[in-house]
Amino acid sequence: MKGSTQVASINAIPEIVRVTLRQLMGRRRTIWLLLLAALPVILALLFRAASQTEIEPFTRIVFDTIAITILMPLVAILFGSGAFGAEIDDGTIVYLLAKPVPRWMVVLAKAVAVITVSIALSGTSMALAGAIELAPLGQDGVKAAEAQVLAIVVGSVCYASLFLAVSLFTRRALVIGVGYMLVWEGALSFMLPGIANLSIRQYALGAANAIYTLPVQESRLSADTAFILSGVLVAASLSLAVWRLMRFELPGGSD
Protein backbone atom coordinates (compact mmCIF):
# COMPACT_ATOMS: atom_id res chain seq x y z
CA MET A 1 0.00 0.00 0.00
CA LYS A 2 2.79 2.36 0.92
CA GLY A 3 4.55 1.52 -2.36
CA SER A 4 1.50 2.38 -4.43
CA THR A 5 1.18 5.65 -2.53
CA GLN A 6 4.74 6.60 -3.43
CA VAL A 7 4.15 5.81 -7.11
CA ALA A 8 0.96 7.87 -7.06
CA SER A 9 2.84 10.83 -5.59
CA ILE A 10 5.53 10.66 -8.26
CA ASN A 11 2.78 10.69 -10.88
CA ALA A 12 1.68 14.02 -9.44
CA ILE A 13 4.79 15.77 -10.82
CA PRO A 14 3.87 15.60 -14.53
CA GLU A 15 0.32 16.63 -13.65
CA ILE A 16 1.49 19.74 -11.84
CA VAL A 17 3.98 20.51 -14.63
CA ARG A 18 1.23 20.21 -17.24
CA VAL A 19 -1.20 22.48 -15.43
CA THR A 20 1.52 25.01 -14.58
CA LEU A 21 2.66 25.17 -18.21
CA ARG A 22 -0.88 25.85 -19.37
CA GLN A 23 -1.24 28.44 -16.66
CA LEU A 24 1.97 30.24 -17.61
CA MET A 25 1.50 30.06 -21.36
CA GLY A 26 -2.11 31.18 -21.20
CA ARG A 27 -1.32 34.54 -19.69
CA ARG A 28 -1.47 37.68 -21.80
CA ARG A 29 2.04 38.78 -20.88
CA THR A 30 3.38 35.64 -22.58
CA ILE A 31 2.44 37.18 -25.94
CA TRP A 32 4.64 40.19 -25.15
CA LEU A 33 7.45 37.87 -24.12
CA LEU A 34 7.10 35.98 -27.41
CA LEU A 35 7.47 39.27 -29.28
CA LEU A 36 10.54 40.12 -27.19
CA ALA A 37 11.94 36.65 -27.87
CA ALA A 38 11.53 37.26 -31.61
CA LEU A 39 13.86 40.26 -31.44
CA PRO A 40 17.19 38.35 -31.47
CA VAL A 41 15.96 36.28 -34.42
CA ILE A 42 14.94 39.39 -36.36
CA LEU A 43 18.28 41.05 -35.61
CA ALA A 44 20.13 37.87 -36.68
CA LEU A 45 18.30 38.02 -40.00
CA LEU A 46 19.36 41.66 -40.39
CA PHE A 47 22.98 40.77 -39.57
CA ARG A 48 22.84 37.95 -42.13
CA ALA A 49 21.33 40.26 -44.70
CA ALA A 50 24.20 42.68 -44.03
CA SER A 51 26.67 39.79 -44.58
CA GLN A 52 28.49 40.29 -41.29
CA THR A 53 31.53 38.00 -40.99
CA GLU A 54 32.59 38.75 -37.40
CA ILE A 55 31.35 37.03 -34.26
CA GLU A 56 31.93 40.05 -32.06
CA PRO A 57 29.30 42.57 -33.31
CA PHE A 58 26.44 40.06 -33.14
CA THR A 59 27.59 38.81 -29.72
CA ARG A 60 27.92 42.32 -28.32
CA ILE A 61 24.64 43.70 -29.65
CA VAL A 62 22.27 40.74 -29.74
CA PHE A 63 23.60 38.37 -27.08
CA ASP A 64 25.17 40.76 -24.57
CA THR A 65 22.89 43.80 -24.83
CA ILE A 66 19.56 42.09 -25.47
CA ALA A 67 19.49 38.36 -24.78
CA ILE A 68 21.47 37.98 -21.58
CA THR A 69 20.76 41.42 -20.14
CA ILE A 70 17.05 41.80 -20.84
CA LEU A 71 15.33 38.83 -22.51
CA MET A 72 16.61 35.91 -20.44
CA PRO A 73 16.26 37.51 -16.99
CA LEU A 74 12.90 39.11 -17.74
CA VAL A 75 11.39 35.89 -19.08
CA ALA A 76 12.71 33.77 -16.19
CA ILE A 77 11.73 36.32 -13.53
CA LEU A 78 8.21 36.67 -14.93
CA PHE A 79 7.63 32.94 -15.14
CA GLY A 80 9.51 32.15 -11.93
CA SER A 81 7.64 34.68 -9.84
CA GLY A 82 4.31 33.84 -11.47
CA ALA A 83 4.26 30.08 -11.02
CA PHE A 84 3.36 30.25 -7.34
CA GLY A 85 2.63 33.97 -7.15
CA ALA A 86 -0.39 33.91 -9.45
CA GLU A 87 -1.85 30.90 -7.64
CA ILE A 88 -1.38 32.50 -4.27
CA ASP A 89 -3.01 35.70 -5.53
CA ASP A 90 -6.10 34.03 -6.96
CA GLY A 91 -6.36 31.33 -4.29
CA THR A 92 -5.96 28.32 -6.61
CA ILE A 93 -2.86 27.30 -4.61
CA VAL A 94 -5.35 25.60 -2.26
CA TYR A 95 -6.21 23.00 -4.90
CA LEU A 96 -2.55 22.12 -5.19
CA LEU A 97 -1.70 22.06 -1.51
CA ALA A 98 -4.78 20.25 -0.23
CA LYS A 99 -3.38 17.07 -1.71
CA PRO A 100 -1.24 14.27 -0.27
CA VAL A 101 1.74 15.33 -2.36
CA PRO A 102 5.07 16.02 -0.62
CA ARG A 103 5.95 19.69 -0.86
CA TRP A 104 9.31 19.00 -2.49
CA MET A 105 7.47 17.41 -5.40
CA VAL A 106 5.27 20.47 -5.80
CA VAL A 107 8.35 22.73 -5.87
CA LEU A 108 10.20 20.40 -8.23
CA ALA A 109 7.24 20.26 -10.61
CA LYS A 110 6.85 24.04 -10.57
CA ALA A 111 10.59 24.49 -11.15
CA VAL A 112 10.54 22.08 -14.09
CA ALA A 113 7.63 24.01 -15.60
CA VAL A 114 9.12 27.49 -15.22
CA ILE A 115 12.59 26.39 -16.35
CA THR A 116 11.10 24.59 -19.36
CA VAL A 117 9.05 27.54 -20.48
CA SER A 118 11.87 30.03 -19.81
CA ILE A 119 14.37 28.02 -21.85
CA ALA A 120 11.77 27.38 -24.52
CA LEU A 121 11.44 31.11 -25.06
CA SER A 122 14.90 32.57 -24.43
CA GLY A 123 16.96 29.50 -25.36
CA THR A 124 15.07 28.82 -28.57
CA SER A 125 15.30 32.45 -29.54
CA MET A 126 19.07 32.49 -29.03
CA ALA A 127 19.51 29.10 -30.73
CA LEU A 128 17.66 30.30 -33.81
CA ALA A 129 19.51 33.61 -33.85
CA GLY A 130 22.86 31.83 -33.49
CA ALA A 131 21.98 29.34 -36.22
CA ILE A 132 21.07 32.18 -38.58
CA GLU A 133 24.00 34.49 -37.97
CA LEU A 134 26.87 32.65 -36.23
CA ALA A 135 26.72 29.08 -37.56
CA PRO A 136 27.54 30.13 -41.13
CA LEU A 137 30.75 31.79 -39.82
CA GLY A 138 32.53 28.46 -39.40
CA GLN A 139 33.70 26.37 -36.43
CA ASP A 140 34.15 29.35 -34.11
CA GLY A 141 30.75 30.68 -35.06
CA VAL A 142 29.11 27.36 -34.19
CA LYS A 143 30.92 27.22 -30.85
CA ALA A 144 29.99 30.82 -30.08
CA ALA A 145 26.34 30.05 -30.84
CA GLU A 146 26.42 26.97 -28.59
CA ALA A 147 28.13 28.96 -25.82
CA GLN A 148 25.48 31.65 -26.01
CA VAL A 149 22.68 29.09 -25.74
CA LEU A 150 24.42 27.46 -22.77
CA ALA A 151 24.70 30.85 -21.07
CA ILE A 152 20.99 31.47 -21.61
CA VAL A 153 20.11 28.01 -20.27
CA VAL A 154 22.24 28.41 -17.12
CA GLY A 155 20.94 31.93 -16.52
CA SER A 156 17.32 30.83 -17.04
CA VAL A 157 17.66 27.96 -14.56
CA CYS A 158 19.21 30.26 -11.94
CA TYR A 159 16.77 33.14 -12.35
CA ALA A 160 13.68 30.92 -12.53
CA SER A 161 14.68 28.92 -9.42
CA LEU A 162 15.57 32.02 -7.42
CA PHE A 163 12.37 33.90 -8.17
CA LEU A 164 10.22 30.81 -7.76
CA ALA A 165 11.50 30.79 -4.17
CA VAL A 166 11.21 34.56 -3.72
CA SER A 167 7.53 34.43 -4.77
CA LEU A 168 6.79 32.22 -1.77
CA PHE A 169 8.15 34.85 0.59
CA THR A 170 6.68 38.01 -0.86
CA ARG A 171 3.96 39.10 -3.24
CA ARG A 172 6.42 41.63 -4.68
CA ALA A 173 8.69 39.01 -6.25
CA LEU A 174 8.28 40.49 -9.72
CA VAL A 175 9.21 44.00 -8.55
CA ILE A 176 12.18 42.62 -6.63
CA GLY A 177 13.22 40.61 -9.68
CA VAL A 178 13.12 43.55 -12.05
CA GLY A 179 14.92 45.67 -9.43
CA TYR A 180 17.62 43.00 -9.10
CA MET A 181 17.94 42.80 -12.87
CA LEU A 182 18.29 46.54 -13.35
CA VAL A 183 20.17 47.64 -10.24
CA TRP A 184 22.29 44.68 -9.20
CA GLU A 185 23.00 43.09 -12.56
CA GLY A 186 22.60 46.18 -14.71
CA ALA A 187 24.63 48.64 -12.67
CA LEU A 188 26.36 47.35 -9.54
CA SER A 189 27.94 44.23 -11.05
CA PHE A 190 29.61 46.43 -13.67
CA MET A 191 30.92 48.91 -11.11
CA LEU A 192 31.92 46.40 -8.45
CA PRO A 193 33.89 43.48 -9.94
CA GLY A 194 34.01 41.86 -6.49
CA ILE A 195 30.35 40.89 -6.62
CA ALA A 196 30.82 38.55 -9.60
CA ASN A 197 30.24 35.63 -7.22
CA LEU A 198 26.78 36.99 -6.51
CA SER A 199 25.75 37.72 -10.08
CA ILE A 200 23.60 35.35 -12.13
CA ARG A 201 24.75 37.14 -15.25
CA GLN A 202 28.33 36.20 -14.37
CA TYR A 203 27.31 32.59 -13.76
CA ALA A 204 25.76 32.48 -17.22
CA LEU A 205 28.75 34.11 -18.93
CA GLY A 206 31.16 31.93 -16.98
CA ALA A 207 29.30 28.74 -17.99
CA ALA A 208 29.63 29.76 -21.64
CA ASN A 209 33.40 29.64 -21.21
CA ALA A 210 33.12 25.84 -21.08
CA ILE A 211 32.47 25.92 -24.82
CA TYR A 212 33.86 29.16 -26.14
CA THR A 213 35.29 32.39 -24.76
CA LEU A 214 32.72 34.87 -25.93
CA PRO A 215 33.96 38.34 -26.87
CA VAL A 216 32.24 40.05 -23.96
CA GLN A 217 34.37 42.21 -21.70
CA GLU A 218 33.09 41.51 -18.27
CA SER A 219 33.07 37.70 -17.98
CA ARG A 220 34.85 37.20 -14.67
CA LEU A 221 34.26 33.58 -13.65
CA SER A 222 35.75 30.34 -14.93
CA ALA A 223 33.33 27.73 -16.22
CA ASP A 224 33.91 25.44 -13.22
CA THR A 225 33.27 28.21 -10.71
CA ALA A 226 30.19 29.31 -12.62
CA PHE A 227 28.70 25.80 -12.66
CA ILE A 228 29.40 25.27 -8.96
CA LEU A 229 27.91 28.63 -7.95
CA SER A 230 24.89 28.06 -10.23
CA GLY A 231 24.33 24.65 -8.65
CA VAL A 232 24.55 26.12 -5.16
CA LEU A 233 22.13 28.89 -6.04
CA VAL A 234 19.56 26.53 -7.58
CA ALA A 235 19.83 24.00 -4.74
CA ALA A 236 19.55 26.73 -2.11
CA SER A 237 16.61 28.40 -3.86
CA LEU A 238 14.63 25.20 -4.29
CA SER A 239 15.40 24.03 -0.74
CA LEU A 240 14.22 27.37 0.56
CA ALA A 241 11.08 27.10 -1.54
CA VAL A 242 10.32 23.65 -0.11
CA TRP A 243 10.95 24.91 3.42
CA ARG A 244 8.65 27.84 2.84
CA LEU A 245 5.92 25.80 1.18
CA MET A 246 5.89 23.38 4.10
CA ARG A 247 5.12 26.36 6.32
CA PHE A 248 2.78 28.03 3.90
CA GLU A 249 -0.22 29.65 5.48
CA LEU A 250 -3.20 31.11 3.74
CA PRO A 251 -3.81 34.71 4.59
CA GLY A 252 -6.71 35.16 7.02
CA GLY A 253 -10.01 35.53 5.22
CA SER A 254 -12.68 38.12 5.87
CA ASP A 255 -13.88 35.57 8.36
Next chain:
Amino acid sequence: MTIEATPPAIELRHVARWYGNVVAVNDVSFGLGPGVTGLLGPNGAGKTTLLHMLAGFLAPSAGEVLILGRHPHRDPGVYRQIGLVPEREAVYPFLTGLDYVRFNARLQGLPDANRAALEAIRRVDLEDAMNRAIGTYSKGMRQRVKVAGALVHDPQVLLLDEPFNGMDPRQRIAMMDLLGQLADQGRTILFSSHILEEVERVGTQILVMVAGRLAASGDFHAIRALMTDRPHMITIRSSDDRKLATVLMADPAVFAVELTPAGCSVQTAQLGAFRRLIAGASRAAGVRITDVFSEDESLEKVFEYLVRR
Protein backbone atom coordinates in the same frame (compact mmCIF):
# COMPACT_ATOMS: atom_id res chain seq x y z
CA MET B 1 -17.86 20.61 24.30
CA THR B 2 -18.39 17.38 22.44
CA ILE B 3 -21.31 16.89 20.13
CA GLU B 4 -20.73 13.21 19.37
CA ALA B 5 -19.76 10.63 21.95
CA THR B 6 -17.88 8.46 19.42
CA PRO B 7 -14.21 9.35 18.75
CA PRO B 8 -14.51 12.58 16.77
CA ALA B 9 -13.27 12.83 13.20
CA ILE B 10 -12.74 16.54 13.76
CA GLU B 11 -11.52 17.76 17.11
CA LEU B 12 -10.48 21.17 18.36
CA ARG B 13 -9.05 21.61 21.82
CA HIS B 14 -8.88 25.18 23.14
CA VAL B 15 -7.89 26.47 19.74
CA ALA B 16 -7.00 30.11 19.26
CA ARG B 17 -5.57 31.99 16.35
CA TRP B 18 -4.47 35.58 16.37
CA TYR B 19 -2.85 37.93 13.91
CA GLY B 20 -0.75 40.40 15.85
CA ASN B 21 -3.18 41.95 18.31
CA VAL B 22 -6.26 40.74 16.45
CA VAL B 23 -7.84 37.58 17.78
CA ALA B 24 -9.63 35.77 14.95
CA VAL B 25 -10.49 32.57 16.86
CA ASN B 26 -10.58 32.45 20.63
CA ASP B 27 -10.49 29.30 22.77
CA VAL B 28 -12.69 27.11 20.60
CA SER B 29 -13.22 23.45 21.51
CA PHE B 30 -15.53 20.92 19.92
CA GLY B 31 -15.60 17.45 18.45
CA LEU B 32 -17.53 16.27 15.42
CA GLY B 33 -18.44 12.79 14.26
CA PRO B 34 -20.27 11.58 11.14
CA GLY B 35 -23.09 13.80 9.93
CA VAL B 36 -23.56 17.28 8.57
CA THR B 37 -22.65 20.17 10.83
CA GLY B 38 -23.28 23.77 9.92
CA LEU B 39 -20.75 26.35 11.03
CA LEU B 40 -22.86 29.43 11.37
CA GLY B 41 -21.86 32.97 12.07
CA PRO B 42 -21.89 36.49 10.69
CA ASN B 43 -19.16 37.73 8.37
CA GLY B 44 -15.96 38.24 10.33
CA ALA B 45 -16.90 35.69 12.99
CA GLY B 46 -13.82 33.55 12.36
CA LYS B 47 -15.43 30.77 10.31
CA THR B 48 -12.91 30.85 7.47
CA THR B 49 -9.98 31.08 9.86
CA LEU B 50 -11.35 28.04 11.68
CA LEU B 51 -11.79 26.11 8.41
CA HIS B 52 -8.28 27.08 7.30
CA MET B 53 -6.92 25.65 10.54
CA LEU B 54 -8.92 22.46 10.05
CA ALA B 55 -7.64 22.21 6.49
CA GLY B 56 -4.04 22.59 7.64
CA PHE B 57 -3.50 25.98 6.01
CA LEU B 58 -3.10 27.82 9.26
CA ALA B 59 -1.35 26.72 12.42
CA PRO B 60 -3.27 27.44 15.60
CA SER B 61 -1.61 30.05 17.80
CA ALA B 62 -2.70 27.98 20.79
CA GLY B 63 -4.49 24.68 21.29
CA GLU B 64 -4.72 21.62 19.13
CA VAL B 65 -6.50 20.80 15.86
CA LEU B 66 -6.98 17.13 14.99
CA ILE B 67 -8.47 15.53 11.89
CA LEU B 68 -8.90 11.77 12.32
CA GLY B 69 -6.35 11.99 15.10
CA ARG B 70 -3.70 13.80 12.99
CA HIS B 71 -2.49 17.37 13.06
CA PRO B 72 -3.32 18.69 9.59
CA HIS B 73 -0.74 21.47 9.56
CA ARG B 74 2.44 20.33 7.75
CA ASP B 75 1.04 16.85 7.17
CA PRO B 76 0.12 16.50 3.48
CA GLY B 77 -0.75 12.84 4.02
CA VAL B 78 -3.91 13.87 5.89
CA TYR B 79 -5.39 15.16 2.62
CA ARG B 80 -6.11 11.59 1.54
CA GLN B 81 -8.98 11.82 4.03
CA ILE B 82 -9.98 15.46 3.59
CA GLY B 83 -11.99 17.06 0.82
CA LEU B 84 -11.85 20.84 0.82
CA VAL B 85 -14.08 23.37 -0.92
CA PRO B 86 -12.61 26.82 -0.32
CA GLU B 87 -14.69 29.97 -0.29
CA ARG B 88 -12.76 31.71 -3.06
CA GLU B 89 -14.34 31.27 -6.42
CA ALA B 90 -11.21 30.94 -8.56
CA VAL B 91 -10.69 27.60 -10.25
CA TYR B 92 -8.19 27.05 -13.07
CA PRO B 93 -10.21 28.76 -15.84
CA PHE B 94 -8.30 27.13 -18.70
CA LEU B 95 -9.14 23.57 -17.62
CA THR B 96 -12.40 21.86 -18.50
CA GLY B 97 -14.50 20.65 -15.60
CA LEU B 98 -13.44 17.07 -16.33
CA ASP B 99 -9.75 18.05 -16.58
CA TYR B 100 -9.94 19.82 -13.23
CA VAL B 101 -11.60 16.95 -11.38
CA ARG B 102 -9.23 14.45 -13.04
CA PHE B 103 -6.30 16.65 -11.96
CA ASN B 104 -7.54 16.35 -8.37
CA ALA B 105 -7.94 12.59 -8.78
CA ARG B 106 -4.40 12.18 -10.10
CA LEU B 107 -2.88 14.28 -7.32
CA GLN B 108 -4.75 12.04 -4.91
CA GLY B 109 -3.03 9.08 -6.57
CA LEU B 110 -6.25 7.32 -7.58
CA PRO B 111 -5.60 4.28 -9.79
CA ASP B 112 -8.41 5.10 -12.24
CA ALA B 113 -8.50 8.90 -12.15
CA ASN B 114 -10.74 9.23 -15.19
CA ARG B 115 -13.44 6.96 -13.81
CA ALA B 116 -13.34 8.62 -10.40
CA ALA B 117 -13.58 12.06 -12.03
CA LEU B 118 -16.59 11.06 -14.13
CA GLU B 119 -18.33 9.64 -11.06
CA ALA B 120 -17.69 12.82 -9.03
CA ILE B 121 -18.98 14.99 -11.88
CA ARG B 122 -22.10 12.84 -12.10
CA ARG B 123 -22.72 13.33 -8.38
CA VAL B 124 -22.79 17.11 -8.74
CA ASP B 125 -24.86 16.88 -11.94
CA LEU B 126 -22.33 18.60 -14.18
CA GLU B 127 -22.01 16.05 -16.98
CA ASP B 128 -23.45 18.38 -19.63
CA ALA B 129 -20.76 20.99 -19.02
CA MET B 130 -17.81 18.80 -18.10
CA ASN B 131 -16.01 19.32 -21.41
CA ARG B 132 -16.32 23.11 -21.28
CA ALA B 133 -13.56 25.35 -19.90
CA ILE B 134 -14.26 26.34 -16.29
CA GLY B 135 -13.74 29.97 -17.33
CA THR B 136 -17.11 29.77 -19.10
CA TYR B 137 -18.95 28.39 -16.04
CA SER B 138 -21.48 30.29 -13.98
CA LYS B 139 -20.72 30.88 -10.31
CA GLY B 140 -22.97 28.02 -9.30
CA MET B 141 -21.30 25.64 -11.75
CA ARG B 142 -17.88 26.61 -10.40
CA GLN B 143 -19.09 25.80 -6.92
CA ARG B 144 -20.26 22.40 -8.11
CA VAL B 145 -17.03 21.57 -9.91
CA LYS B 146 -15.12 22.54 -6.75
CA VAL B 147 -17.31 20.13 -4.79
CA ALA B 148 -16.66 17.41 -7.40
CA GLY B 149 -12.91 18.00 -7.04
CA ALA B 150 -13.21 17.69 -3.27
CA LEU B 151 -15.29 14.49 -3.48
CA VAL B 152 -13.31 12.67 -6.12
CA HIS B 153 -11.16 10.66 -3.68
CA ASP B 154 -14.11 9.77 -1.46
CA PRO B 155 -12.78 11.55 1.65
CA GLN B 156 -13.88 10.75 5.17
CA VAL B 157 -13.99 14.43 6.13
CA LEU B 158 -15.43 17.16 3.95
CA LEU B 159 -14.82 20.84 4.74
CA LEU B 160 -16.84 23.36 2.76
CA ASP B 161 -16.56 27.13 3.10
CA GLU B 162 -19.80 28.83 2.01
CA PRO B 163 -20.55 26.05 -0.51
CA PHE B 164 -23.95 27.38 -1.58
CA ASN B 165 -22.70 30.78 -2.69
CA GLY B 166 -23.80 31.55 -6.21
CA MET B 167 -26.04 28.52 -6.59
CA ASP B 168 -29.61 28.92 -7.75
CA PRO B 169 -32.37 27.43 -5.53
CA ARG B 170 -32.55 24.18 -7.52
CA GLN B 171 -28.77 23.70 -7.34
CA ARG B 172 -28.82 24.48 -3.62
CA ILE B 173 -31.41 21.84 -2.93
CA ALA B 174 -29.50 19.28 -5.02
CA MET B 175 -26.26 20.11 -3.19
CA MET B 176 -27.95 19.93 0.20
CA ASP B 177 -29.38 16.52 -0.71
CA LEU B 178 -25.93 15.37 -1.82
CA LEU B 179 -24.38 16.46 1.49
CA GLY B 180 -27.15 14.61 3.29
CA GLN B 181 -26.43 11.43 1.32
CA LEU B 182 -22.71 11.69 2.03
CA ALA B 183 -23.41 12.12 5.72
CA ASP B 184 -25.69 9.09 5.69
CA GLN B 185 -22.76 7.11 4.31
CA GLY B 186 -20.79 7.94 7.47
CA ARG B 187 -18.78 10.99 6.42
CA THR B 188 -18.11 13.94 8.63
CA ILE B 189 -19.13 17.13 6.87
CA LEU B 190 -18.59 20.65 8.16
CA PHE B 191 -19.79 23.57 6.10
CA SER B 192 -19.80 27.24 6.90
CA SER B 193 -22.56 29.68 6.13
CA HIS B 194 -23.82 33.03 7.26
CA ILE B 195 -27.34 32.21 6.10
CA LEU B 196 -29.51 30.59 8.74
CA GLU B 197 -31.90 28.98 6.27
CA GLU B 198 -29.08 27.11 4.52
CA VAL B 199 -27.99 25.57 7.79
CA GLU B 200 -31.55 24.87 8.81
CA ARG B 201 -32.16 22.72 5.76
CA VAL B 202 -29.00 20.65 5.76
CA GLY B 203 -27.34 20.77 9.16
CA THR B 204 -28.63 18.60 11.96
CA GLN B 205 -25.93 19.94 14.26
CA ILE B 206 -24.68 23.49 14.29
CA LEU B 207 -21.81 25.45 15.67
CA VAL B 208 -22.41 29.16 16.07
CA MET B 209 -19.40 31.44 16.02
CA VAL B 210 -19.48 35.08 17.00
CA ALA B 211 -16.46 37.36 17.20
CA GLY B 212 -14.05 34.42 17.16
CA ARG B 213 -15.76 32.48 19.94
CA LEU B 214 -18.00 29.45 19.86
CA ALA B 215 -21.29 30.97 20.97
CA ALA B 216 -23.41 27.85 20.79
CA SER B 217 -23.21 24.27 19.59
CA GLY B 218 -25.54 21.34 19.42
CA ASP B 219 -28.85 20.42 17.89
CA PHE B 220 -30.08 22.97 15.40
CA HIS B 221 -33.67 23.08 16.62
CA ALA B 222 -32.73 23.77 20.24
CA ILE B 223 -30.54 26.67 19.20
CA ARG B 224 -33.13 27.89 16.73
CA ALA B 225 -35.65 28.00 19.60
CA LEU B 226 -33.25 30.15 21.61
CA MET B 227 -32.99 32.46 18.66
CA THR B 228 -36.78 32.63 18.30
CA ASP B 229 -37.46 33.25 21.98
CA ARG B 230 -35.08 36.13 22.31
CA PRO B 231 -36.52 39.65 22.76
CA HIS B 232 -37.04 41.52 19.55
CA MET B 233 -36.74 45.27 19.28
CA ILE B 234 -39.14 46.96 16.91
CA THR B 235 -39.45 50.64 16.16
CA ILE B 236 -42.76 52.13 15.04
CA ARG B 237 -43.26 55.56 13.57
CA SER B 238 -46.80 56.93 13.81
CA SER B 239 -48.83 60.11 13.79
CA ASP B 240 -48.70 60.09 17.65
CA ASP B 241 -45.95 57.92 19.13
CA ARG B 242 -46.76 58.76 22.76
CA LYS B 243 -50.39 57.73 22.42
CA LEU B 244 -49.45 54.52 20.65
CA ALA B 245 -46.89 53.71 23.37
CA THR B 246 -49.55 53.94 26.04
CA VAL B 247 -51.78 51.43 24.27
CA LEU B 248 -48.94 49.03 23.48
CA MET B 249 -47.62 49.05 27.05
CA ALA B 250 -50.91 47.62 28.25
CA ASP B 251 -50.46 44.42 26.22
CA PRO B 252 -48.72 41.44 27.88
CA ALA B 253 -46.78 40.64 24.67
CA VAL B 254 -44.87 43.88 25.19
CA PHE B 255 -42.42 44.17 28.05
CA ALA B 256 -40.74 47.50 27.34
CA VAL B 257 -41.59 50.64 25.41
CA GLU B 258 -39.35 53.62 24.89
CA LEU B 259 -39.90 56.85 23.05
CA THR B 260 -36.91 57.73 20.93
CA PRO B 261 -36.27 60.32 18.20
CA ALA B 262 -36.70 57.45 15.72
CA GLY B 263 -40.18 56.65 17.05
CA CYS B 264 -41.75 54.27 19.52
CA SER B 265 -39.26 51.52 20.36
CA VAL B 266 -40.86 48.30 21.60
CA GLN B 267 -39.37 45.11 23.05
CA THR B 268 -41.30 41.86 22.69
CA ALA B 269 -40.51 38.16 22.95
CA GLN B 270 -43.54 37.14 20.88
CA LEU B 271 -42.93 38.55 17.47
CA GLY B 272 -45.96 36.93 15.80
CA ALA B 273 -48.40 38.07 18.50
CA PHE B 274 -46.95 41.56 18.43
CA ARG B 275 -47.42 41.86 14.67
CA ARG B 276 -51.07 40.98 15.10
CA LEU B 277 -51.33 43.44 17.99
CA ILE B 278 -50.03 46.49 16.13
CA ALA B 279 -52.98 46.92 13.79
CA GLY B 280 -55.54 46.75 16.59
CA ALA B 281 -53.49 48.97 18.87
CA SER B 282 -53.18 51.70 16.29
CA ARG B 283 -56.93 51.65 15.69
CA ALA B 284 -57.60 51.75 19.45
CA ALA B 285 -55.22 54.68 19.88
CA GLY B 286 -56.56 56.42 16.80
CA VAL B 287 -53.11 56.90 15.34
CA ARG B 288 -51.79 56.27 11.84
CA ILE B 289 -48.70 54.06 11.56
CA THR B 290 -46.22 55.29 8.97
CA ASP B 291 -43.33 52.85 9.42
CA VAL B 292 -42.49 49.64 11.27
CA PHE B 293 -39.00 48.24 11.26
CA SER B 294 -37.02 45.76 13.26
CA GLU B 295 -33.77 47.01 14.74
CA ASP B 296 -32.20 43.66 15.53
CA GLU B 297 -33.17 41.24 12.82
CA SER B 298 -29.68 40.97 11.38
CA LEU B 299 -27.96 37.68 12.04
CA GLU B 300 -25.28 39.54 13.97
CA LYS B 301 -27.89 40.65 16.51
CA VAL B 302 -29.19 37.10 16.83
CA PHE B 303 -25.69 35.81 17.41
CA GLU B 304 -24.89 38.56 19.90
CA TYR B 305 -27.91 37.48 21.87
CA LEU B 306 -26.65 33.90 21.92
CA VAL B 307 -23.30 35.10 23.22
CA ARG B 308 -24.95 36.99 26.06
CA ARG B 309 -26.89 33.83 26.95
